[in-house]
Amino acid sequence: MNALDNRVARNHVNRMCLAANVPLVETGTAGYAGQVELIKKGLTQCYECQPKAPQKSFPGCTIRNTPSEPIHCIVWAKHLFNQLFGEEDPDQDVSPDTADPEAAGDAGQSALSSEGTNAGNVERKSTRAWAAETNYDPEKLFSKLFGDDIRYLLSMENLWKKRRPPTPLVWDNLPGKDDLPAQHSGLPDQRVWTVHECAQVFAASCKSLQADLKGRPDGDHLVWDKDEKSAMDFVTACANIRAHIFNIPLKSRFEIKSMAGNIIPAIATANAIVAGLAVLRTQSILRGQIETCTSVYLRPKVNHRGQLFVPEKTLTPPNPKCYVCAPKPEVALACNLKQLTLKDLNSAFKEGLNMQAPDATVEGKGLVVLSSEPGETDHNNDKTLEQIGLNDGCALLVDDFLQNYEVRVRLQQEDEEKSWRLVTDTDAPMPAPKEESTNGSNGANEPKPGPSRSRDDSDSDMEIVEEDEDEPVVKPPKRRRTEMSDEVVELC
Amino acid sequence: MVENNEIELSEAEAEQYDRQIRLWGLESQKRLRASKVLIIGLSGLGAEVAKNVILSGVKSVCLLDNEKLRETDLYSQFLAPPDKIGENRAEASLQRAKALNPMVDITATTKGVDELPDSFFTEFDIVCATGLKQEQLERINNACRDSNKKFLCGDVWGMYGYMFADLVDHEYSEEIVQHKAVKRGPDDTEKNARETVSITVKRRAIYVPLQNALSADWSKPELRSRLRRGDPSYFVMKILLRFRDEYNRNPDPVKRKADTAILLRMRDELVKELSLPAGFVSDALLYDVFGTVSGAAAVIGGVIGQEVVKAVSQREPPHNNMFFFNPVKCVGFVELYGQ
Numbered sequence: 013m014n015a016l017d018n019r020v021a022r023n024h025v026n027r028m029c030l031a032a033n034v035p036l037v038e039t040g041t042a043g044y045a046g047q048v049e050l051i052k053k054g055l056t057q058c059y060e061c062q063p064k065a066p067q068k069s070f071p072g073c074t075i076r077n078t079p080s081e082p083i084h085c086i087v088w089a090k091h092l093f094n095q096l097f098g099e100e101d102p103d104q105d106v107s108p109d110t111a112d113p114e115a116a117g118d119a120g121q122s123a124l125s126s127e128g129t130n131a132g133n134v135e136r137k138s139t140r141a142w143a144a145e146t147n148y149d150p151e152k153l154f155s156k157l158f159g160d161d162i163r164y165l166l167s168m169e170n171l172w173k174k175r176r177p178p179t180p181l182v183w184d185n186l187p188g189k190d191d192l193p194a195q196h197s198g199l200p201d202q203r204v205w206t207v208h209e210c211a212q213v214f215a216a217s218c219k220s221l222q223a224d225l226k227g228r229p230d231g232d233h234l235v236w237d238k239d240e241k242s243a244m245d246f247v248t249a250c251a252n253i254r255a256h257i258f259n260i261p262l263k264s265r266f267e268i269k270s271m272a273g274n275i276i277p278a279i280a281t282a283n284a285i286v287a288g289l290a291v292l293r294t295q296s297i298l299r300g301q302i303e304t305c306t307s308v309y310l311r312p313k314v315n316h317r318g319q320l321f322v323p324e325k326t327l328t329p330p331n332p333k334c335y336v337c338a339p340k341p342e343v344a345l346a347c348n349l350k351q352l353t354l355k356d357l358n359s360a361f362k363e364g365l366n367m368q369a370p371d372a373t374v375e376g377k378g379l380v381v382l383s384s385e386p387g388e389t390d391h392n393n394d395k396t397l398e399q400i401g402l403n404d405g406c407a408l409l410v411d412d413f414l415q416n417y418e419v420r421v422r423l424q425q426e427d428e429e430k431s432w433r434l435v436t437d438t439d440a441p442m443p444a445p446k447e448e449s450t451n452g453s454n455g456a457n458e459p460k461p462g463p464s465r466s467r468d469d470s471d472s473d474m475e476i477v478e479e480d481e482d483e484p485v486v487k488p489p490k491r492r493r494t495e496m497s498d499e500v501v502e503l504c
Numbered sequence: 505m506v507e508n509n510e511i512e513l514s515e516a517e518a519e520q521y522d523r524q525i526r527l528w529g530l531e532s533q534k535r536l537r538a539s540k541v542l543i544i545g546l547s548g549l550g551a552e553v554a555k556n557v558i559l560s561g562v563k564s565v566c567l568l569d570n571e572k573l574r575e576t577d578l579y580s581q582f583l584a585p586p587d588k589i590g591e592n593r594a595e596a597s598l599q600r601a602k603a604l605n606p607m608v609d610i611t612a613t614t615k616g617v618d619e620l621p622d623s624f625f626t627e628f629d630i631v632c633a634t635g636l637k638q639e640q641l642e643r644i645n646n647a648c649r650d651s652n653k654k655f656l657c658g659d660v661w662g663m664y665g666y667m668f669a670d671l672v673d674h675e676y677s678e679e680i681v682q683h684k685a686v687k688r689g690p691d692d693t694e695k696n697a698r699e700t701v702s703i704t705v706k707r708r709a710i711y712v713p714l715q716n717a718l719s720a721d722w723s724k725p726e727l728r729s730r731l732r733r734g735d736p737s738y739f740v741m742k743i744l745l746r747f748r749d750e751y752n753r754n755p756d757p758v759k760r761k762a763d764t765a766i767l768l769r770m771r772d773e774l775v776k777e778l779s780l781p782a783g784f785v786s787d788a789l790l791y792d793v794f795g796t797v798s799g800a801a802a803v804i805g806g807v808i809g810q811e812v813v814k815a816v817s818q819r820e821p822p823h824n825n826m827f828f829f830n831p832v833k834c835v836g837f838v839e840l841y842g843q
Contacts, residue, residue, distance in 0.1 A: 043527050044527070044810070198512075198530050199518050199530060201518070202530065275526060277523035277524065277526040277527040279523065279524055279810075280555065280556045280559040280560065280809065281806045281810035281813065282806065282810070284552060284555075284556060284803070284805060285802065285803050285806035285807060285810075287802055288799040288800065288801070288804075288806060290799075291799030291802065292663065292799040292834065293834070295799065313821065314823070314837070317837070318837045318839055319835060319836065319838075320823075320827065320837060320838060321803075321829070321835055321836030321837075323833055
């Protein structure tokens with residue numbers, strides 16, 4: 013019986029139960045809603061039979077250059093936290109992105125010449141190193157992040173032809189400085205800070221996080237945690253300062269915590285109902301009535317037939333092309349073999365195929381490409397797939413002994429693919445749930461990045477969702493299990 | 505009803521109820537915190553309801569029960585520890601109930617409902633009754649009604665369960681999410697950001713008392729047409745309430761054979777009385793109504809707990825007026841009776 017709170021762990025238990033051929037009762041709740049679902053090898057869909065909507069991610073240039081919504085600023089602020097105090101990740105750069113296709117032609121030339129330094133992406137020391145050199149001086153950090161970098165963005169004129177340009181800020185002259193304390197009812201955290209207050213919190217949290225970092229052994233780093241006061245203060249302050257610059261509505265610390273922490277609230281009543289339904293379903297399984305155990309959805313409100321718990325009429329049979337539970341699982345990996353390294357391949361198996369410890373050999377040749385044994389194939393990490401002799405159409409047998417799972421992966425050359433992308437034989441991946449349309453980003457027309465980079469750091473007890481047999485709307489494959497992070501924006 | 509609505513939540517409360525506040529908002533939490541709840545009958549279902557209500561953060565909960573804890577209670581009554589068999593069920597539940605949430609004032613009362621005056625019940629904002637006879641339920645319901653207090657009742661028999669609600673004249677707010685396009689720049693034509701805006705609407709629901717719902721007239725066409733749906737849950741409830749009224753107890757697993765015969769006889773009488781189609785309430789349904797199955801108690805207790813939260817927080821549409829759980833299909837649905 014699964015009552016887990018994240019996709020990775022659910023995937024893992026799913027595979028263990030398939031391998032052991034043991035029925036799995038999979039459960040979850042999100043707010044007032046919930047579901048119970050039976051997973052049994054050969055009889056029902058497995059947890060991974062339907063591709064799930066990817067975790068929401070935003071194009072890098074929206075985050076770095078042209079935010080238009082609070083969430084863009086929050087993502088940027090979390091990236092900034094990692095750049096300054098956390099694990100540095102090149103994909104989480106926070107400086108202006110000169111490679112933005114929209115800005116082509118005028119990549120900040122004027123700014124470059126006037127500053128006399130190269131502030132672009134290349135040859136620049138890491139944000140962390142620079143911050144350390146200034147001893148994390150809040151005023152200097154502020155002036156760079158919210159002054160210089162914004163001026164640099166302004167110099168990329170193409171970006172602002174159809175957008176309202178951002179306004180750089182000056183530390184000594186921030187809005188709200190002389191405001192009287194506003195009347196506020198509600199939780200203290202629900203009050204929206206002025207920009208001046210944000211700057212004060214920014215300064216204080218920087219100092220406190222720096223001290224925390226200093227107290228740790230060399231090379232260690234902080235991990236962002238929504239429940240850690242300074243970390244949450246820092247993200248709230250930075251997100252709001254940036255939002256102000258881009259004329260985006262400011263949010264309270266309370267709201268930003270929901271969005272940054274992917275909080276899906278769990279309540280006792282919905283948990284009790286789903287737990288009860290799971291127990292009743294389990295008792296049916298134990299009585300030998302497994303065929304009757306269709307999925308049951310707890311709806312947030314009754315449907316038009318007055319139903320609050322809606323059972324499905326039949327079990328949903330396995331997807332014969334599922335790359336996890338099919339008798340001979342198979343999947344294609346689209347990538348540019350000239351660019352994708354073995355290290356990337358390893359992360360494709362871990363992130364894309366949810367493996368824990370992949371071993372890969374070339375089909376027919378038995379050549380070991382990746383080994384889960386530490387050190388065994390590390391020397392090849394930076395070689396491209398082409399360099400080790402893999403080409404278009406090549407098949408790899410990828411095995412994870414921890415999950416008792418083997419899948420055949422066909423490589424598919426795509427010159428345009430910047431990273432990698434799984435191509436399942438099923439229909440097109442489920443479109444993102446409706447709610448996502450509210451997050452229209454500036455990068456809508458750009459090619460989607462393959463893997464989702466966001467970590468699954470949700471706080472949810474769940475992942476859900478209902479499908480409503482009664483709605484006559486045609487939904488491409490059954491929409492279920494909207495991932496928790498998808499819900500986040502809805503909550504705010 | 506709401507006495508200290510203006511007093512802000514303490515930091516400890518804000519932290520403890522953080523997730524709930526994110527779901528139902530601060531106003532709801534303040535209303536919850538001002539509410540006094542009476543829970544009658546500390547069976548497995550009563551324990552589930554008590555747990556949910558205590559966790560939600562109401563002002564106070566009174567547990568009322570004059571029965572002794574029995575061994576069979578232990579299959580579903582998780583608030584009472586096994587070493588308290590023979591003690592009063594409400595008192596036996598007190599320690600664990602308090603441990604669930606020290607911020608709620610929890611008391612136990614060992615009297616029977618018949619010993620208590622109407623004024624006892626109307627001191628609470630909402631009463632939740634389980635395990636009572638129909639006349640007892642109706643008496644308390646009417647007392648609450650006269651003082652404009654809210655009343656819920658429900659039961660679990662085996663895997664089967666129901667809930668009834670009389671919120672009298674209930675005003676509540678409902679949040680409706682709308683999508684709205686917003687412009688951010690002077691010439692921002694193509695990439696309009698869209699915002700979700702939630703607006704709060706005020707609504708009102710009028711309820712009927714329990715006796716109306718239980719004496720629904722099945723000869724009326726609108727009820728006849730419900731028979732087509734084929735769900736016998738309402739009648740199962742009627743049969744089991746009649747059994748309790750007549751024998752002053754629930755069907756007993758120890759007397760399974762004799763009690764089943766009684767239930768089948770009562771079923772036949774009811775079918776005749778209401779001119780129901782033959783076989784509408786199958787024999788098999790009445791084999792599964794012994795004891796309290798813990799999973800069913802969790803399900804019904806979860807629904808009742810949520811209705812208490814909705815009723816006192818005056819947020820989101822509450823069920824009007826009966827909820828049934830049919831374990832055969834694992835379906836749970838709401839129907840309006842007696843209006």
